[in-house]
Amino acid sequence: MSAPIPGSILVTSDAGDAVQGDSALLNPTTGTVLSTQSFIYARSADRVPSGVNAIGRQQSSSDATIVALDVYDTSLTLVASITSLGSGNPQTSPIGGNTSDSFYIAITPFGFTTHSTVYRVSSAGVLDPTSWSIPTSSTPNSNALIGIAPSADNRWLYYTVQPPTGDALLSFDLINNVPGPTVLTLAPTEAFIQPGNLLMLPNGNLLVFVATNSETAFEVRQLTTTGVLVRTYPLAADAANGDAPELFRDYDPEFFWMRTFPDGTLHTSLFTQYSLTTGLQIVQWTSQNLNGSGQVPATCPNIVMGPEPPGTAKVGQRQTVPIKWVRRTSQMSDELLWLFFSEFQLMFQPGVGQANDPGANPQIGLRWSNDGGNTWSNQRWVSAGLQGQYGTRAIWRMLGRARNRVWELTSTDPVVWAMVDAFATVEKQA
Amino acid sequence: MKIPIVGGSYQGLARIVDSERSINLIVERPAPDSGALGALLGVPGYSVFCWLPGAPVRAIFWQDGRGFAVCGGGFYEYFANGSFTRRGNVAVDGNPASICSNGQAGFQIFVVSGGHGYIFDLNTLAFTDVTSQSEFPAPALTGFFTDGYFGAFQQDSITFSLSNLENGLIWDIAQGGKAQVSQSSDNIGNCIVSHREIWFPGSKTTEVWSDIGTADFPYAPIPGTTIERGIDGPFTLASIDNTVMMVSKNQDGSRDVVRANGYAFQVVSNPGISNLLSAAPSMEGSIAWNYVQNGHAFYMLSVPDMETDYGITTLCYDVSNNTWTERGLWNPNTAQNGIQFIPDLGRCHCYGFDQHLVGDRQSGAIYTMSFNQKAMDVVLVSA
Numbered sequence: 001m002s003a004p005i006p007g008s009i010l011v012t013s014d015a016g017d018a019v020q021g022d023s024a025l026l027n028p029t030t031g032t033v034l035s036t037q038s039f040i041y042a043r044s045a046d047r048v049p050s051g052v053n054a055i056g057r058q059q060s061s062s063d064a065t066i067v068a069l070d071v072y073d074t075s076l077t078l079v080a081s082i083t084s085l086g087s088g089n090p091q092t093s094p095i096g097g098n099t100s101d102s103f104y105i106a107i108t109p110f111g112f113t114t115h116s117t118v119y120r121v122s123s124a125g126v127l128d129p130t131s132w133s134i135p136t137s138s139t140p141n142s143n144a145l146i147g148i149a150p151s152a153d154n155r156w157l158y159y160t161v162q163p164p165t166g167d168a169l170l171s172f173d174l175i176n177n178v179p180g181p182t183v184l185t186l187a188p189t190e191a192f193i194q195p196g197n198l199l200m201l202p203n204g205n206l207l208v209f210v211a212t213n214s215e216t217a218f219e220v221r222q223l224t225t226t227g228v229l230v231r232t233y234p235l236a237a238d239a240a241n242g243d244a245p246e247l248f249r250d251y252d253p254e255f256f257w258m259r260t261f262p263d264g265t266l267h268t269s270l271f272t273q274y275s276l277t278t279g280l281q282i283v284q285w286t287s288q289n290l291n292g293s294g295q296v297p298a299t300c301p302n303i304v305m306g307p308e309p310p311g312t313a314k315v316g317q318r319q320t321v322p323i324k325w326v327r328r329t330s331q332m333s334d335e336l337l338w339l340f341f342s343e344f345q346l347m348f349q350p351g352v353g354q355a356n357d358p359g360a361n362p363q364i365g366l367r368w369s370n371d372g373g374n375t376w377s378n379q380r381w382v383s384a385g386l387q388g389q390y391g392t393r394a395i396w397r398m399l400g401r402a403r404n405r406v407w408e409l410t411s412t413d414p415v416v417w418a419m420v421d422a423f424a425t426v427e428k429q430a
Numbered sequence: 431m432k433i434p435i436v437g438g439s440y441q442g443l444a445r446i447v448d449s450e451r452s453i454n455l456i457v458e459r460p461a462p463d464s465g466a467l468g469a470l471l472g473v474p475g476y477s478v479f480c481w482l483p484g485a486p487v488r489a490i491f492w493q494d495g496r497g498f499a500v501c502g503g504g505f506y507e508y509f510a511n512g513s514f515t516r517r518g519n520v521a522v523d524g525n526p527a528s529i530c531s532n533g534q535a536g537f538q539i540f541v542v543s544g545g546h547g548y549i550f551d552l553n554t555l556a557f558t559d560v561t562s563q564s565e566f567p568a569p570a571l572t573g574f575f576t577d578g579y580f581g582a583f584q585q586d587s588i589t590f591s592l593s594n595l596e597n598g599l600i601w602d603i604a605q606g607g608k609a610q611v612s613q614s615s616d617n618i619g620n621c622i623v624s625h626r627e628i629w630f631p632g633s634k635t636t637e638v639w640s641d642i643g644t645a646d647f648p649y650a651p652i653p654g655t656t657i658e659r660g661i662d663g664p665f666t667l668a669s670i671d672n673t674v675m676m677v678s679k680n681q682d683g684s685r686d687v688v689r690a691n692g693y694a695f696q697v698v699s700n701p702g703i704s705n706l707l708s709a710a711p712s713m714e715g716s717i718a719w720n721y722v723q724n725g726h727a728f729y730m731l732s733v734p735d736m737e738t739d740y741g742i743t744t745l746c747y748d749v750s751n752n753t754w755t756e757r758g759l760w761n762p763n764t765a766q767n768g769i770q771f772i773p774d775l776g777r778c779h780c781y782g783f784d785q786h787l788v789g790d791r792q793s794g795a796i797y798t799m800s801f802n803q804k805a806m807d808v809v810l811v812s813a
Contacts, residue, residue, distance in 0.1 A: 252503040321805065
């Protein structure tokens, strides 16, 4: 495969699919197949960090035997192939990864009917899935694992599956550094992502929720106000097939994707991109027969390729702030004699106050410096006139003495400001 | 005694020299024979026109009824009512992006972002990465359109390229191809088109090329136009008021704002402004944008870490009266000592849908800039 365009989506089939071992790289805007490749497939619950690399499993060309766990860079060039890791081999396990804490985590062993309670962590410090030196561990409450991933602040998440019928409820539990499990009742399997320190997940009606990882628990808020897509067949079908609607993270952290299988055949995938800020749909397209041979790599995961864009996680808040203006004059002096200031008058457009606050009675502030602008007097405020009071004059009196003086005017009121001149009444030292 | 209230900003090396400030004010000079007084006027405010996902707004463009923007890693089309549609994904780096169009000759938009080049088809809405074209100057920094050709230059090099005529999907030697600035040895800092001429300010000198119509490569340097001034901060370059402005440097020194007059640069920054610029650690990350409103042509220059005693402000040069003022955002909730400004939120500008549109340097907001807006209705991003 050639280098993916930024944000392109690598879709792979997993070991539960009849066409396991097929993969396709999709254009994120149109869904067009950019390229295909055989013998890369991934587990349904793999959660590889976006923009870092891809995890694939190499299958024998003669049978369904898994040969190796492969690691690919963002150009889909093979960087490592792991053929044997002994007990708890992550070759056959769902894998999660975390770039900030630099480790991978895997459930092991893993099956479709018998779920494990054991997980294993790769060597920390370098994001290297080829080294799994840390021994296996078991879940604290013996809940079976179907997915697992580390969060940005080093809390490891696992989720367990309830009876796979109807709108199955999942329990999301936390392990490592968390005093007790937090349980969220959520429907589809294998459908969560973690942009930054958020956990995003859909419920049974495919409303997307955002859970903020707090000190002791996840605080959940609903992101979308309507179902993010039309549910065209029962979620039970997903659960039965192990192929759930799936959320996955975008190349740009501002966005996330949901992939579903609207006709229930697993041969048609509906990809929908949403804004994390607004919850609104941005792009939607449908893909069929992705690998060009009449088959669809229908199952999860979906891995977004390309480098992480910098600085896009900031969201911001809309606010109204005043426009503050400042006018500081040049120095007034006259042979460094004492100047006695009895009055300062500003020639400006008065009577421009608003009908209501803010700005109903606009104010102008004056302060001065007698040392060239190093230290300043207190601010003195006068009115610029209510609405229609065109005879208002802005005058300041009893302004002290100085050998040189700098004046400074300011205001923050939201009115039309126009100043044309200023005059000081000055007596010079005899 | 008359007090010189109408004036701009000028900060000397020491306050005893001068410490004049005009922040968020516009200096209006009277017509020469009118006898009227000059005035200080308030500046226009911002209100949110649309809020794109991601951040920041890296380029904004409008032509013949359609508007486009690059925000974060997305290329968007925005509409008159403030709605928008994502038209494609772009590569991202810390630099601004650029957008230009060949209009009805090719119905194409050319986007340069993150070193890549992209063509958006105005009819089919296809968004194509053209970086792999044989003569495309990857990694590119800035794109332009002139005389039927799209063009771009390669970062940290002396090489620039032209596309095929009216077709930015093809970059080969059939109609365009690569060329190298040849009158001097310094790398191209940035480029801009003014009056169908391409200006290439480098790190020490500036070359100007024009279309001479030759078959193999249509552009060539204009004899005798090499200028002994280069650019300091590639994104301080702007085309304004029928000419070119930038922060300049050459082998003798730097940090003057200059304006082209013919094929020579005139320094337009007063010593006070040059003092401020020189005090900044670097011009890297500095961005200039420009607009014309109510008869004033403004060159807006934001320099990171250009500290003043009122915080960091955006320098604003009014070409119409040769006056420097400052712009800044003042947030009463966060301003230290009550008087600290942060730089104006603007980063790029276009005039579209009969209004001034300004892209936010922090968020994905595009603002309408208007004198009717007397406060700042903006998107604030915490650190």
